[in-house]
Amino acid sequence: MISKLNLQLPLLLIDDDRVVLDIHVTALESEGVKNVLTLTDSRKAVQFLEAHPVSVIVLDLMMPHVSGLELLPVLIRNFPHIPVVVMTSSDDIETAVSCIKAGAVDYLTKPVEVERLLLSVVNALHINELSLENRSLREYLLNDRLEHPAAFDAIITTSKKMRAIFQYIEVIAKSDQPILITGETGVGKELIAQAIGTLSGRKGAFVTVNAAGLDDNMFSDTLFGHKKGAFTGADQPRDGLISAAAGGTLFLDEIGDLNETSQIKLLRLIQEQEFYPVGSDVLKKTDARLIVATNKDLSSLIASNKFRKDLYYRLCAHHIQVPPLRERREDVPALLDYFLEKASKSLNKPKPVPSREVTALLSTYHFEGNVRELYAMISDAVARHASGLLTLDCFVGLTDQEHSLSNAALLVPSKELDAALYAFFGRFPTIKETEDYLTSSAMNLTNGNQRSAALLLGIARQTLSKRLGVPD
Numbered sequence: 001m002i003s004k005l006n007l008q009l010p011l012l013l014i015d016d017d018r019v020v021l022d023i024h025v026t027a028l029e030s031e032g033v034k035n036v037l038t039l040t041d042s043r044k045a046v047q048f049l050e051a052h053p054v055s056v057i058v059l060d061l062m063m064p065h066v067s068g069l070e071l072l073p074v075l076i077r078n079f080p081h082i083p084v085v086v087m088t089s090s091d092d093i094e095t096a097v098s099c100i101k102a103g104a105v106d107y108l109t110k111p112v113e114v115e116r117l118l119l120s121v122v123n124a125l126h127i128n129e130l131s132l133e134n135r136s137l138r139e140y141l142l143n144d145r146l147e148h149p150a151a152f153d154a155i156i157t158t159s160k161k162m163r164a165i166f167q168y169i170e171v172i173a174k175s176d177q178p179i180l181i182t183g184e185t186g187v188g189k190e191l192i193a194q195a196i197g198t199l200s201g202r203k204g205a206f207v208t209v210n211a212a213g214l215d216d217n218m219f220s221d222t223l224f225g226h227k228k229g230a231f232t233g234a235d236q237p238r239d240g241l242i243s244a245a246a247g248g249t250l251f252l253d254e255i256g257d258l259n260e261t262s263q264i265k266l267l268r269l270i271q272e273q274e275f276y277p278v279g280s281d282v283l284k285k286t287d288a289r290l291i292v293a294t295n296k297d298l299s300s301l302i303a304s305n306k307f308r309k310d311l312y313y314r315l316c317a318h319h320i321q322v323p324p325l326r327e328r329r330e331d332v333p334a335l336l337d338y339f340l341e342k343a344s345k346s347l348n349k350p351k352p353v354p355s356r357e358v359t360a361l362l363s364t365y366h367f368e369g370n371v372r373e374l375y376a377m378i379s380d381a382v383a384r385h386a387s388g389l390l391t392l393d394c395f396v397g398l399t400d401q402e403h404s405l406s407n408a409a410l411l412v413p414s415k416e417l418d419a420a421l422y423a424f425f426g427r428f429p430t431i432k433e434t435e436d437y438l439t440s441s442a443m444n445l446t447n448g449n450q451r452s453a454a455l456l457l458g459i460a461r462q463t464l465s466k467r468l469g470v471p472d
Contacts, residue, residue, distance in 0.1 A: 009053050010035040011121060014045055014068075015060035015087075020110075024058075027114035042066040049079055056124050058117070059104075061088035061095070069098070076103035083124035087112060129175060146170065151198045155191050156338045159328035165192070165320060172318045173199035178270055180315045181293040183322030186372030189293040190253065192322060196291055197249040204248020204288065207241050212254040216261040220278050223265075230279025242275065245288035255315070256296030256307065267311045325370045332363045332374070339375050340390070343382040352382065352390040360446035361392065364456060392451075439467055 011028070013036065015021050021038045028036050039048055042063045049057075057075060061068035068086060075084055086099045089110040096107040105127055106120045145167075146152070152166050172179065173196050181189045190208070197206040209222060225240030242250055258266065269275050274285045292315055301307035325331065336354060344351040367373050381394040429437075438457060446452035450468075454461040465471070 009055040010037045012037045012039065012049075012052070012054040012057045014039045014042060014057065014063075014071075016040050016042070016063040017060070020060075024112075024114075024117065027117070031114060031118060033118075042068070042071050045071055046074065046078060049075075049082070054082060056121050056128075057082055057084045058108075058121070059084055059086050061086055061099070062090065069095075072099060072102050072104060081128070083128040085120050085124055129177075148199055151195050155188060155195065156335050157328070157331045158334055159323075159331050161323050161328055162331070165322065166195075168320065169196055170199060172196075174201055175318065176289060177317035178290045178292065178315050179318045179320065181291065181320045181322065182298070183293075183295065184324045184368075184370055185295045186370035187322040187324055188371055189295075189322055190251065192320060193249075193251045193291045193293060197251070200249060200289060202248045202289060204246050205244060206249045206251065207245040207288075208251045208253065209241050210253045211262075212257045214257075214262070216259055216265075217278075219258065219262040220265060223269075224275045224277050224284075226278035227280040227282075230277075234279070237277075240277065242269070242286050242288055243284070245286075247287060248289070250288045250290050252290065252292045254294060255292045256294035256298060256301060258307075260308070263308045263311050267308065267314060270311075270314045325367045325374065329363055333359060335371060335374055336362060336378065339378040340382065342375075343379040346379070347383055349382060349385075350388065352385050352388055354390045355392070356447055357392055357449045357452040358390055358395070360449055360452045361455060364445065435467070439464070443468075 011033065013021055013024055015024075015038075018040060021040065025036050025038060037052060037054065039045060043065050045066075057079075059068045059072060059075070061072075063071075068088070072084060072086065075082070080103075083105045084103065085106045085108060086104045087108040087110060088095070091109045099107050105124045108116065108120055146163070147170055149166075151170075155162065155166075157163070169192070179193075179196060181192050183189050193208075194206060211219065214222065221238075221240065223240045223242050225238045225243060226234050228234060228237045252266075255266070265275070269286070270290060273287065274283050276283060298307055298312055302309050302312060325335075336359065340351055340354065362374070362377075369376070377395060380396065381390060384396070385391075385394045439453075442453035442456045443450075445456065450464055450470075451461050454464040457464065
């Protein structure tokens with residue numbers, strides 16, 4: 001319902017019948033819609049709109065002086081960003097079709113029930129929001145620009161994939177719809193959520209709730225709070241974190257771990273933007289914007305009846321999939337430098353210089369734990385290093401992980417590998433040709449470092465030296 005939406009601009013009703021206007025205003029106010037403007041003289045509509053920005057126009061067709069049919073194309077031409085809903089006592093199909101062709105988003109027949117009017121306005125707002133987002137996103141992508149790059153300063157990246165995500169975030173940040181962020185553990189989903197909160201323009205707080213390990217009672221109490229005496233130990237009433245996020249953003253992490261009862265409560269919160277504190281029968285409303293995240297495959301959870309399909313479709317009005325670090329290896333050098341600086345300051349040690357073999361090896365590492373794993377590895381290595389050069393010896397167990405470096409090929413289906421071999425060599429290659437190609441690629445990738453190249457190939461350095469014809 002529109003009363004559950006955050007109307008940033010008023011709703012305008014244009015009708016020459018003051019009684020009808022008063023009835024509609026009263027009905028809308030009963031549903032919580034307070035910012036409603038009215039206009040009885042259609043001749044003043046253009047001048048009125050130039051002075052009063054509005055979110056939606058509800059236009060009566062049968063009016064003296066300038067009819068709605070005459071005014072509609074003028075409004076569409078002069079104010080294309082404002083959706084128009086037409087309303088008339090005439091139940092005529094041809095008129096309805098003409099209005100829709102002229103640009104109206106909906107056609108209502110009097111008398112109109114308030115629920116039908118509200119639904120029509122909600123749909124008009126959603127259609128307009130999607131249209132604006134599409135235009136903005138197209139402009140961003142064509143111009144390859146960021147309006148607010150500082151909002152993403154906490155995310156260290158040079159990846160084109162991440163830049164595209166940033167552009168999408170700038171488009172959707174002010175939307176009232178929920179945002180779903182998915183991606184593996186450690187890719188930086190919370191940093192993405194914080195960037196959205198920064199760009200949203202909301203004055204309220206950014207509040208984080210981790211749903212992992214919360215049963216339904218804990219989830220309800222954490223999110224909705226409780227009244228005094230709601231349960232044993234509830235000596236004082238307590239506001240939940242949804243109240244703390246009033247006027248701001250609630251970031252709900254690990255939503256894939258919610259049980260079904262909690263999922264139902266979350267669905268109601270999204271649909272109605274209202275909730276009951278634990279032990280209370282007093283309904284409370286919220287205007288907090290919801291961002292959720294998970295590292296789980298929600299489609300698989302839905303297929304196994306562990307996640308509600310209706311909740312999923314409510315959550316993914318806007319969906320951001322954060323790529324794993326192994327799909328944006330170009331970020332590794334920048335992250336390495338950033339984490340070396342951060343770890344050195346934390347440990348009060350001089351910032352070391354990574355050796356070429358360290359940089360080469362990390363650039364090909366699988367990183368199942370993504371950026372978080374990289375930071376842990378670098379922090380531990382900085383703690384261990386004693387000289388100005390950070391070598392492989394500082395990374396415990398890294399040189400034993402050659403299987404992690406070479407197993408990336410196993411992630412590709414065998415049929416695709418076969419096709420790639422034929423495409424590259426023009427035929428099925430011999431073992432000698434394959435060995436020569438892999439050896440050359442490993443040496444190029446590691447800038448000629450035999451030790452790192454041998455690790456990539458899964459052979460001893462001495463064996464590689466023999467293949468290269470280099471004296472050991």
